[in-house]
Amino acid sequence: MTENTNQTRRNLLKLGSIAVAMIPMAALAAKNDAMRTAMKYKDTPEADKQCSGCMHFVPGKTPNDPGGCKLFPGDTEVSSKGFCTAWAKKP
Ligand code: SF4
Numbered sequence: 001m002t003e004n005t006n007q008t009r010r011n012l013l014k015l016g017s018i019a020v021a022m023i024p025m026a027a028l029a030a031k032n033d034a035m036r037t038a039m040k041y042k043d044t045p046e047a048d049k050q051c052s053g054c055m056h057f058v059p060g061k062t063p064n065d066p067g068g069c070k071l072f073p074g075d076t077e078v079s080s081k082g083f084c085t086a087w088a089k090k091p
Contacts, residue, residue: 029076029077030074030075030076030077031075031076031077032072032073032074032075035069035071035072035073035075036072036075036084039071039072039084039085039086040084040085041072041078041082041083041084042082042083042084043079043081043082044081044082044083045081045082045083046083046087049083049087049089050080050081050082050083051067051069051078051079051080051081051082051083051084051087052080052081053089053090054069054086054087054088054089054090055088055089055090055091056069056070056071056086056088057069057070057078057080057090058070058078059080060080063080064080065080066078066079066080067080069084071086
């Protein structure tokens, strides 16, 4: 086997590793665009109303990390400071 063949193989393995490493990141970060549009979601609060104070919010790892929303299936990018027309105060 020549040095060029070995280098080509190493490059292919490197590319494959990068591609595999990116799959979970793409799978984890998802937005439910249909629900966002229907509920007029935005990444900023509306006066004192924001997702972190809404009964539908599912917090992320830390208070500032994006989380989910019980009304936006599959969406993992809901901002704790976001807002939509379905906002309902946490009990
Ligand atoms: S319903 Fe709207 S305001 Fe409430 S957490 Fe979901 S996106 Fe945020």
